[in-house]
Amino acid sequence: MNHYLYRVFRAAVVFAAAAILPGASAGGLLPVSLNLSLGDLLNPGPPIAPVVSPPAPVVTHAVSFTVHNLNRSRVPCLSDGATYTIRGHLVMPATHPAPSSVTLYLHGLGFGESFWRFQNPAGYDFTADMASRGHASVVIDRLGYDSSPHPLGFNVCLGSQADMAHQIIQQLRSGAYQIDAGAVSTFSRVALAGHSIGGSTSQIEAYSFGDIDALAVISYADLGASPETLLALSSASLICATGGRQPEPGSPAGYAPFGVSDADFQALMFHHADPAVDSAVTAQRNLDPCGDLLAAAPALAGNVANLALLGIIHVPVLVMCGNNDAVFPPPACTLQRGLYLGSPDTTLNLLDDTGHAVTVELNAPVFRQRLSDWLAARGF
Numbered sequence: 001m002n003h004y005l006y007r008v009f010r011a012a013v014v015f016a017a018a019a020i021l022p023g024a025s026a027g028g029l030l031p032v033s034l035n036l037s038l039g040d041l042l043n044p045g046p047p048i049a050p051v052v053s054p055p056a057p058v059v060t061h062a063v064s065f066t067v068h069n070l071n072r073s074r075v076p077c078l079s080d081g082a083t084y085t086i087r088g089h090l091v092m093p094a095t096h097p098a099p100s101s102v103t104l105y106l107h108g109l110g111f112g113e114s115f116w117r118f119q120n121p122a123g124y125d126f127t128a129d130m131a132s133r134g135h136a137s138v139v140i141d142r143l144g145y146d147s148s149p150h151p152l153g154f155n156v157c158l159g160s161q162a163d164m165a166h167q168i169i170q171q172l173r174s175g176a177y178q179i180d181a182g183a184v185s186t187f188s189r190v191a192l193a194g195h196s197i198g199g200s201t202s203q204i205e206a207y208s209f210g211d212i213d214a215l216a217v218i219s220y221a222d223l224g225a226s227p228e229t230l231l232a233l234s235s236a237s238l239i240c241a242t243g244g245r246q247p248e249p250g251s252p253a254g255y256a257p258f259g260v261s262d263a264d265f266q267a268l269m270f271h272h273a274d275p276a277v278d279s280a281v282t283a284q285r286n287l288d289p290c291g292d293l294l295a296a297a298p299a300l301a302g303n304v305a306n307l308a309l310l311g312i313i314h315v316p317v318l319v320m321c322g323n324n325d326a327v328f329p330p331p332a333c334t335l336q337r338g339l340y341l342g343s344p345d346t347t348l349n350l351l352d353d354t355g356h357a358v359t360v361e362l363n364a365p366v367f368r369q370r371l372s373d374w375l376a377a378r379g380f
Contacts, residue, residue: 057094058131062087062180065171067164069143069156073208074309077157077295086164087147088113088140090179091127099136101189101213101380102172106165108196108219109258109292110265110285112146113139115195118360121276126359126368133372135380136187138172142198144255144289150247153240153254157291158197158299162204165192169211189213191380193371196220196327196356197292200299207309214378216318216371219325219356222307222339224332225300228268233297235260240290247287255287271324271355272362281360311341318347318374322354322361347374 065086071079092099107115116139118124127137141148143156143164171177175186191214194202199220206215239245239256247255259265262282270278299306317340321333330350337348349370354363361367 058128059092059094060128061090061182063090063138064088064178065140065168066177067143067167069151069160070163071157071159073159073162073166073204075157075159075162075204075208075295075306077159077291078155079157079160079163079291080151080155082151082155084143084149084151086140086143086168088138089117089127090136090138090185091117091131092136092185093131093134095134098185099134100187101191102136102138102185102187103130103191103193103214103216103375103380104138104140104165104169104172106140106142106161106192106194106198106201107145108194108198109288109296110269111195112141112284112286114146114284115357115359118277118281120280121274124277124360124364126364129365129368130372133368133376135372135375136185138168140168142201144247144292145286150251150255151289152252153244153247153256153287153289154291155254156289158201158204158295159208161201161292162208165201165205166209166211169205169209189379191216191375191378193218194220195358197296197299200296203306203310203313206313206315210312210314212315214316214318214375214380215313216320216374217336218320218371219322219328219358221319221321221328221332221336222299222303222310223335224328226326226329229327230297230300232259232264232268233293233300236288236290236293237297240293244290245287254290256290256293257285257287258293268326269355269357270361271322271326272353273355273357273360274362277360281357307339310339313340314342314344316345316347316378317343318349318371320349320351320358320367320371320374322351322356322358322363324352324354325356327356345378349374 069079116126175184192212193216195218199217236256244254358367
């Protein structure tokens with residue numbers, strides 16, 4: 001993007017923020033925007049010195065959270081307001097005292113918590129590796145996926161998924177959740193990380209509730225989705241328009257695939273992966289709630305209100321993407337970094353020879369190391 005177009009784009013975002021958020025210019029958004037140059041946007045930031053520590057023993061607990069499918073976020077969409085149990089795992093180092101900080105991870109379209117705990121073939125268990133480096137992680141099946149309930153797919157949306165993430169964050173702080181054994185851990189600091197549409201959901205949670213200490217947006221950008229991505233969403237929307245499909249036998253309908261065929265899914269997700277991993281991940285892929293899919297399309301169309309609201313996120317933000325991402329190809333993620341006008345600490349980290357599904361590509365160890373370093377440098 002040349003300098004003139006960049007200035008026009010930047011000004012549009014800033015003035016939208018001022019129009020939508022009363023007092024935005026007085027509150028600090030405009031000074032931040034004026035102090036950021038094109039070089040700031042394109043520069044991924046100074047390297048962070050790796051934090052090296054010996055591997056730690058790892059403990060894994062099944063956990064569950066009682067949540068209400070409400071939408072009190074700043075993104076209007078429909079939810080049923082019902083109560084559900086969201087299931088997942090807490091994976092952390094078996095140290096004493098236990099960690100006081102944790103990161104909640106949200107998966108994207110087509111996946112479940114297995115995206116973060118992929119175990120067969122071995123070598124791709126993100127949570128176990130992060131725990132061995134000293135990090136506590138909570139991974140969940142979002143509502144509508146795998147071990148969590150499957151409501152009618154039109155009764156859940158990105159706004160309600162963000163609200164449920166907010167409820168889980170509060171329970172991690174207070175200890176008001178269930179664990180399979182031992183005492184419940186409480187955490188004074190919580191980071192939120194989302195992959196793909198989980199990154200969009202994480203942003204919505206961050207600017208709607210302001211209750212996290214750090215934000216990682218992984219393989220997601222609000223601008224610059226590829227034509228293939230938009231086609232996949234359009235195809236899913238057509239399936240939803242006819243009522244959608246059942247994600248599990250006997251469950252309500254209202255679900256559709258992101259990528260009509262397995263080949264479509266693989267082309268979007270993978271760049272350089274072990275063929276055995278490619279096949280195993282594809283075999284586990286999920287249908288997605290139509291409410292999520294239908295909300296994703298406007299989110300990727302440059303929704304001005306959403307772009308402006310990103311400016312009120314005030315915590316450290318990491319944008320991490322593969323340079324060979326078929327869903328959000330360059331320079332989408334480079335531009336994304338410049339949208340967090342209110343954050344005093346933004347980092348761009350681009351992974352060479354890596355596609356969209358960063359946890360299960362051959363370059364996954366590099367992804368884990370860089371994310372670990374970023375979290376550690378910010379007290380996690």
